[in-house]
Amino acid sequence: MASLLLRGARALLGTEFSLSGPLDVAIADGRIQAIGPAGSLPDAPLVIPLERRLLAPGMVNGHIHSHEHFQRGRHENQPLELWMHNVRPVRPVPLTPRDAYLRTMIGAIECLRSGATTVVDDLTLGAAIDRPLLDAVFQAYEDAGVRALVGFAMMDRAVIDNFPYVDECADAAMLARLRALPRPSPDAFHGLVRELARSRHPQSNRVGVLVSCSAPQRCTEGFLRSSRALADELDLPVITHVQETRMQVVTGQSFYGRTMVEHLHALGFLKEKTTLIHAVWLNPREIGLLAAAGATAQHNPWSNLMLGSGVAPVRELLRAGVNVGMGTDGMASTVTANMLTSVGSAAALSKLRGDDGDWLNAREAFSIATAGGARAFGFGDRLGRIAVGAIADLCAWRLDTIGFTPLADPVRQLVYGERGAGLDLVLVDGEPVLRDGRFVRFDESGLLAEICAAAERLAPEFELAEASVGDIHRVMRAVLARCEAQPVARDTFSARL
Ligand SMILES: [Zn+2]
Numbered sequence: 001m002a003s004l005l006l007r008g009a010r011a012l013l014g015t016e017f018s019l020s021g022p023l024d025v026a027i028a029d030g031r032i033q034a035i036g037p038a039g040s041l042p043d044a045p046l047v048i049p050l051e052r053r054l055l056a057p058g059m060v061n062g063h064i065h066s067h068e069h070f071q072r073g074r075h076e077n078q079p080l081e082l083w084m085h086n087v088r089p090v091r092p093v094p095l096t097p098r099d100a101y102l103r104t105m106i107g108a109i110e111c112l113r114s115g116a117t118t119v120v121d122d123l124t125l126g127a128a129i130d131r132p133l134l135d136a137v138f139q140a141y142e143d144a145g146v147r148a149l150v151g152f153a154m155m156d157r158a159v160i161d162n163f164p165y166v167d168e169c170a171d172a173a174m175l176a177r178l179r180a181l182p183r184p185s186p187d188a189f190h191g192l193v194r195e196l197a198r199s200r201h202p203q204s205n206r207v208g209v210l211v212s213c214s215a216p217q218r219c220t221e222g223f224l225r226s227s228r229a230l231a232d233e234l235d236l237p238v239i240t241h242v243q244e245t246r247m248q249v250v251t252g253q254s255f256y257g258r259t260m261v262e263h264l265h266a267l268g269f270l271k272e273k274t275t276l277i278h279a280v281w282l283n284p285r286e287i288g289l290l291a292a293a294g295a296t297a298q299h300n301p302w303s304n305l306m307l308g309s310g311v312a313p314v315r316e317l318l319r320a321g322v323n324v325g326m327g328t329d330g331m332a333s334t335v336t337a338n339m340l341t342s343v344g345s346a347a348a349l350s351k352l353r354g355d356d357g358d359w360l361n362a363r364e365a366f367s368i369a370t371a372g373g374a375r376a377f378g379f380g381d382r383l384g385r386i387a388v389g390a391i392a393d394l395c396a397w398r399l400d401t402i403g404f405t406p407l408a409d410p411v412r413q414l415v416y417g418e419r420g421a422g423l424d425l426v427l428v429d430g431e432p433v434l435r436d437g438r439f440v441r442f443d444e445s446g447l448l449a450e451i452c453a454a455a456e457r458l459a460p461e462f463e464l465a466e467a468s469v470g471d472i473h474r475v476m477r478a479v480l481a482r483c484e485a486q487p488v489a490r491d492t493f494s495a496r497l
Contacts, residue, residue, distance in 0.1 A: 002026035002033050002044040004430060009050035009396055010410075011035075011386050012057070015371060017363055017411050025055065027392045030429035035388055048432070052400050053424055054410050057384050058117025058393040059339045059366075060373025062298050063239075063277055063327025065153075066137065067124045069106040070099075070455055071332035071462065080245050080307045080333075081163070081480055085472045087332050088159055089465035090181065092126050093458060097136035102451045104140035107337050109444065111146060111328075114420045116339040117393035117428050118147040118373065118383070120327065122212050122239060122277075125152050127182040129192055138200070141207040145426075145433035145441050147393060149202050149377060151212025151239055154189040156223040160472070162215070163247075164254035169478035174471060186223050190230055197234045203378065206429055210377070215241040216260045217251045221267060228269050237273040237377045239298075240264075243286075244278035245309050249492065250483040259489075261286035270295045273378045275325060280304055280312040283492045284320075287313070291320040296376035299368060301345040302336070303329030310495025311349050314368075315358045325376035326369040340419050343369045347415055352497070362415035392430035398422040 006025040013020050013035075022038035034041055068087050075086055095103070104121075111119045123137060141148035160166055160178040167175065184192075193209060202208030211231040213219050219227070231238045242260050243249055252260040261282065264270050270293035279290075279297035290297055297317050304310060317324050326346060328337045343365045350360035360368075374384035383391045397404070397414065401422035404413050426434035433440055 002028045002041075003046065005041060005044040005047045006055065006396070007047055007049045008038045009053045009055040010399070011055040012411065013386050015367065015385055017056075017366060019410055022051065023055075025386070027427070027430040030392055030431075032386065032388055032390050032392050035386070048425065048435070050396050050425070052398065053396040054399050054404070054414070055386065055394055055396050056115070056414065057370045057386055058395050058426065058428070059115050059343065059369040060118040060120070060325065060377065060384060061111050061116040061327050061337065061339045061342075062120045062275065062325040062373045062376060063300055063329050064107050064111070064119055064121050064337050065124065065330030065332075066104045066107050066121045068330035068332035069103045070458060072106070073335050074462070074466070075332055078307070079480070080309055081247055081476050082473050083307060083333055085159075085469040085476070086466050087330065088124060089468050090178070090472070091465050091468035093461040093465050095133060095458075097132045099454050099458065100133045101136040101140045102447065102454050104137045105144060105447055106451060107331070108141060108144035108146050108148070109439075109447070110337040111339060112144065112426055112434060112439075113423060114338040114340045115395045115397075115423060115426075116146075117395065117426060118149070118377070120210070120239065120377065121148060121150045122153050122214070123150055125184055129184050129188055138207055143442055145428050145431065147428055148207045149210045149237065150208070151210045152189060152192065153212050153214040154186075154223070154227060155183070155214045155218035156186045156220055157218050158183070159218070162218045162251075163476070163479050164251050165479050165482045166475065169482070170475045174475070178472075186226065190226065193230060193236070194234065197236060201234070202237070203235075210237045210239060213238070213240045215248075216263055217248065217255060224264070224267050224269055228267070237275070238271075239275045239277055242276040242279055243281045244304070246281050246488060246495070247480060247483040249281045249488045250486045253486070253488070259283075259286060261289055265289045265293070273376070275376045277327070278304065278309065278312065279317070280310050280495050281488070281492055282313055283489045284316070287317055287320045287322060290317070290322045294323070296323040296325050296372070298325045298327055298376065299346055300327045300329045300342065301349050302342045303334045305345065305349070306333050306335070308496075311352055312495065313353070313493040314346065314350060314360060315354065316493060318364070323372055323375045324368045325373040338419060339369060340414070343415050362409070362412040365415055366411055392427050394427045395423060396425035398424045
């Protein structure tokens, strides 16, 4: 027996997102149980009328960094290699568990308000694993009602050793100081993931854990191999940042004599349910390796724009048969975790490459943001679509709002025009999380006020943390100049104009 009946919505059905006439959708045990013409399905204990609403699958925001949420809007116009030190500062910002809870809610709220029902949080833990703080992060996702997968940006190399030429660009005293900064041990990271996987496996828990190796240049070969083995043993998805910038291609050549994608291939790291975040600077051979391995390339177009990283070769990836997912990335670079900004950017930006036969259309971009993300994180075709048997992670958009008026093509109008104002209803696992535009499980305005108060109290600490970056920026500029002078493979897809 259905627990919830959605009555009278027009829906984007299946993988083509074809617009239906008014329908009834019955939901039982968190799944879509039945779909029929409006008025044809029996009432359930809860009936939500959705006339003049567009029912769409919730999107999968495959990439946020919740440790950045308090730094939203603090930076602009810094390339990745300079910018990133602001969010991994030498002097960390001390947070209470409540601060971490509020920080996590910033992203959960914005993701949900833009139609993302799943978020993948690559959380940096800092100098040590602070268990009360970590528990607060998980509790926030539990309370928000969003589907969440959390990884811990694991690395076993000092941050300063993630870059080539540092021995020539920084003095010995500075290198010694930076190399001595504390970080969790490989065993501590793996022990944490192993323990959490017992009670938070994402296949059976709405808020789950995954394996995140921050990036190959941040991990030793041994740590990449043991993290891969851990993910295989626990059957967890894997994420890692790969070739976001040209400098990272040069870094692979400098460290390993091969690109990072080739390095991961050689280590046996590339598999299904393994997501290469960004994958902007690729050549055709690397795309072939991803296709053969069944790995996912994750597109973060708005982040790649904001950090000047470039435009990923999405059409080439799709043509090769690579699964492509999508994310927003962290708010300290992107300012926003609005998934509609990413999906709109993806479709619009694609028109900078090739001719009109190469451009992404709105449906392709929306498919990447829904079904692509579902496949990337091990949900196969059970998530990211409206079909009988699929997980009921759904959004209803008001068709009587200006963005859909007049209505010609709802997918185009959602992708290129809507940014969240018309969101009326969000279901996750068939449970209403947002109804009539208001959150069901928490007091949003009260939380926003508490977030503002916490941010005001923490602002001096962020000033000090960001001031601690100064010397590193000087070194990074020198490293960037050295890398810029190094060639990359001539057939690397040009990512920048
Ligand atoms: Zn990232």
